[in-house]
Structures are given as structure tokens and as C-alpha cells.
Amino acid sequence: MVNLSVNLSGLTLSNPIIPASGCFGYGKEFSEYYDINILGSFCMKGTTKEPRFGNETPRIAESSSGMLNSVGLQNPGIEHVVQQELKEIRAYYSKPVIANISGFSVEEYEYCVRRLRGIDNVGLIEVNISCPNVEQGGMSFGTDPEMAAKVTKAVVKVADKPVYVKLTPNVTDITEIAKACESEGASGICAINTLSAMRIDIKKQKPVLANITGGLSGPAVFPVALRMVYQLYKEIKIPIIGIGGISKVEDVIEMMMAGATAVQIGSLNLVDPYICKTIINQLPGMLEQLGIDDINKIVGAAHR
Numbered sequence: 001m002v003n004l005s006v007n008l009s010g011l012t013l014s015n016p017i018i019p020a021s022g023c024f025g026y027g028k029e030f031s032e033y034y035d036i037n038i039l040g041s042f043c044m045k046g047t048t049k050e051p052r053f054g055n056e057t058p059r060i061a062e063s064s065s066g067m068l069n070s071v072g073l074q075n076p077g078i079e080h081v082v083q084q085e086l087k088e089i090r091a092y093y094s095k096p097v098i099a100n101i102s103g104f105s106v107e108e109y110e111y112c113v114r115r116l117r118g119i120d121n122v123g124l125i126e127v128n129i130s131c132p133n134v135e136q137g138g139m140s141f142g143t144d145p146e147m148a149a150k151v152t153k154a155v156v157k158v159a160d161k162p163v164y165v166k167l168t169p170n171v172t173d174i175t176e177i178a179k180a181c182e183s184e185g186a187s188g189i190c191a192i193n194t195l196s197a198m199r200i201d202i203k204k205q206k207p208v209l210a211n212i213t214g215g216l217s218g219p220a221v222f223p224v225a226l227r228m229v230y231q232l233y234k235e236i237k238i239p240i241i242g243i244g245g246i247s248k249v250e251d252v253i254e255m256m257m258a259g260a261t262a263v264q265i266g267s268l269n270l271v272d273p274y275i276c277k278t279i280i281n282q283l284p285g286m287l288e289q290l291g292i293d294d295i296n297k298i299v300g301a302a303h304r
């Protein structure tokens with residue numbers, strides 16, 4: 001028997017496969033396709049303090065081996081998530097979930113994380129710092145080590161669960177941002193979010209997305225995400241959740257060999273709703289073929 005179980009700062013997952021934020025809703029629709037209790041965990045859609053309608057449509061565009069989205073954090077707000085979604089989840093998912101939090105000010109992040117205190121089916125908090133900081137001219141929290149440190153410090157202080165900070169790839173040196181988060185008490189790092197991108201409709205001679213730019217995700221970004229996880233593993237000691245373009249079991253293994261303790265799968269759920277189930281079923285056989293009896297042994301293997 002191959003051991004698939006991994007540990008994220010005290011939270012034990014039966015396997016390292018986690019659907020990513022924004023690509024799995026609150027899991028309900030997917031639970032109608034298969035028993036989602038087989039997942040290591042799943043990450044809920046990003047939540048802000050107030051409900052958000054998101055950006056104007058069109059907010060999805062296709063691309064070779066990927067997709068662009070400019071959804072703009074549409075969500076029902078933290079109060080609804082706490083009062084309704086997190087309660088309803090218990091009916092179809094019996095393990096702890098990952099709560100993804102977004103904010104446009106340090107206070108907003110802090111408020112949402114504080115609101116999640118004492119909720120036992122939240123196992124881990126993922127803090128998405130790709131949002132613009134409205135208090136300081138709209139620059140993303142995740143592109144400046146000082147701002148990233150400030151958010152991390154504020155949320156770690158009020159959180160009663162491990163805090164993992166989710167980083168944007170739209171920076172020159174992602175390790176600088178990760179080190180700033182680690183130094184302020186982050187328990188782990190999630191990398192990566194989407195890459196800034198755009199498409200143009202040649203008949204209309206206009207950008208496809210109403211927002212003009214959006215975030216690229218899917219298999220096209222896998223080698224970029226892999227490179228960043230590899231760089232992060234060299235520079236930080238806290239665990240990494242590898243995200244970006246994973247579409248098959250071999251990608252999971254590559255991502256873990258680069259340094260990820262667990263992985264998240266986003267866009268592929270929109271192409272194939274069974275993708276996480278398929279990968280979980282294929283993992284033991286794939287590891288056996290490689291002569292590996294414990295998945296933890298491959299974490300960071302490419303560095304040794």
C-alpha cells in the first residue's frame with residue numbers, strides 16, 4: 001500500500017489533492033457527480049467582507065491550453081458563508097475545508113479571518129493577496145513584500161487555524177514576497193494564482209474581456225507554476241501548496257518533486273468535473289511504478 005497521506009501544519013489530508021478556489025464553488029455541484037469525501041480537502045470560492053457581484057461580462061475567454069477569467073471575486077460575503085455555506089457543506093463533506101479570504105484593506109482581511117474563528121469544519125485559511133489595496137492606490141497586496149507582510153501579520157494574530165498565503169505570479173521575484181509572509185508567521189504558502197493576460201476579438205477589434213485584462217490559468221501555466229514552486233522551496237521552510245495548470249497525475253508528481261506538500265487543481269475541474277477523482281485513483285499506481293511507497297518522499301525530490 002502506498003501512503004498518500006500528507007500533513008499541512010497539523011492538518012492531515014488523506015491525499016494531497018485539493019480543488020482550487022473559484023473552480024469548485026462550495027463543492028455542492030461536484031458532490032452530485034462523485035462522493036467528494038475522497039478529496040484531501042477543497043478550497044472554497046474567495047470570500048470578502050461584503051457580498052460582491054463581480055466584474056461585468058464577458059468575463060471568461062478561451063486560450064490555447066488555458067483560459068482567462070476576470071470574475072472579480074463574485075461572492076455572497078463572509079456572513080452568508082459562515083451562516084449558510086459552511087453549515088450546508090457538512091451535509092455532503094465531512095472533512096475540514098480551506099477557506100479562501102480576499103480583501104481590499106488590511107482591516108477587511110482581518111475581519112473575515114476573525115469571523116472564521118471557532119468554526120470546526122474550516123481546517124486552514126488561505127489568504128489571497130492578489131487583490132488591489134484600495135487604501136494605497138490599488139497596487140496588489142501581493143506585489144509588495146511590505147504590504148504582504150502587513151496583511152500576514154494582521155491575520156495570523158486573529159486566526160485560530162494555520163494561515164497559508166496565496167501568492168500572485170505577477171511579480172519579478174516571488175520568493176521575496178514569500179519570505180516576507182514567512183517572517184510574519186504564515187504557516188504555509190500557496191502558489192500560484194493566475195497570470196495577468198488578455199485576448200482581442202479581431203472582428204470587433206476590441207478586448208474580449210469587459211475588464212480588458214484577466215487571469216490566465218490551465219495547462220498553459222503549469223511550467224511557470226512549477227518553476228515558482230521550485231524557487232520557493234529553496235528559499236522558505238514552511239510548506240507549499242502547488243497550484244497552476246495541473247491536468248494529470250504526472251503533473252501532481254512533478255509539482256511535489258519541485259517542493260509542494262499538496263496541490264490544488266483549478267481550471268481542469270471546469271473541463272472535466274471528474275479530474276480530481278481520476279487523479280486520486282491513479283496516484284497509487286503511478287507512485288508504485290516509480291518505486292515510491294510514501295508520497296512524502298517525493299516532496300522536493302528534484303532538489304536533492
Ligand SMILES: Cc1cc2nc3c(=O)[nH]c(=O)nc-3n(C[C@H](O)[C@H](O)[C@H](O)COP(=O)(O)O)c2cc1C
Nearest residue numbers: 020021022046069128192193217218244245266267
Ligand atoms: C474562474 C476562476 C475563478 C477563480 N477564483 C479565485 C478566487 O476566488 N480566489 C483565489 O484565490 N483564486 C481564484 N482563482 C485562481 C485559482 O484558484 C488558481 O490559483 C489558478 O486558476 C491556477 O490554477 P489552475 O491553472 O489549476 O486553474 C480562480 C480561477 C478561475 C479560473
